[in-house]
Amino acid sequence: KGYLRERMRSALWFLRSVEQRQGTIVRVATAIVRRQEDFFEKGLSHLRPLVLRDIADDIGMPESTVSRLAANKHMATPRGIYPLKFFFHSAISHALQGDISSVVVKERIRELIEQEDPVRPLSDARVARQLNRLGIRIARRTVAKYREELGLPSSEHRRRVLR
Numbered sequence: 001k002g003y004l005r006e007r008m009r010s011a012l013w014f015l016r017s018v019e020q021r022q023g024t025i026v027r028v029a030t031a032i033v034r035r036q037e038d039f040f041e042k043g044l045s046h047l048r049p050l051v052l053r054d055i056a057d058d059i060g061m062p063e064s065t066v067s068r069l070a071a072n073k074h075m076a077t078p079r080g081i082y083p084l085k086f087f088f089h090s091a092i093s094h095a096l097q098g099d100i101s102s103v104v105v106k107e108r109i110r111e112l113i114e115q116e117d118p119v120r121p122l123s124d125a126r127v128a129r130q131l132n133r134l135g136i137r138i139a140r141r142t143v144a145k146y147r148e149e150l151g152l153p154s155s156e157h158r159r160r161v162l163r
Contacts, residue, residue: 021069024061028069031058032087040077047101049091092142095135105136106146113152121155 038046056063070084091099124143
């Protein structure tokens with residue numbers, strides 16, 4: 001009887017733990033959806049900067065808990081399936097829109113490079129200048145970092161490919 005009682009207690013503890021974890025996942029996902037509503041309705045260009053601390057504060061849990069929970073989890077959305085970590089990005093200052101997500105800036109960099117004249121590919125400095133004209137405050141070094149993260153070659157390599 002003692003053995004069975006202990007096994008039952010362990011099983012109940014395990015089930016409560018699973019329920020608590022599911023509840024926390026739902027709370028995190030709900031907080032993300034609430035903060036990224038424009039992204040879900042209008043698309044990638046409306047993704048807002050978001051850090052783990054924001055969600056942790058919303059749900060009243062430590063940042064480390066939110067970080068562990070977001071690891072290796074995905075969210076099915078009307079726009080596709082995204083890792084939970086996708087929604088957490090730093091902010092880049094924008095003259096007109098306030099802060100915008102680094103993901104949005106990366107997408108703008110990709111668009112500029114895709115639309116460039118293949119004979120005269122845009123250097124990182126020229127991309128930075130164009131983004132600054134659009135109101136996005138970004139340094140050449142940050143453009144280079146984001147371009148590399150996107151897997152796009154440098155202007156020199158893009159020029160060589162053309163030859």
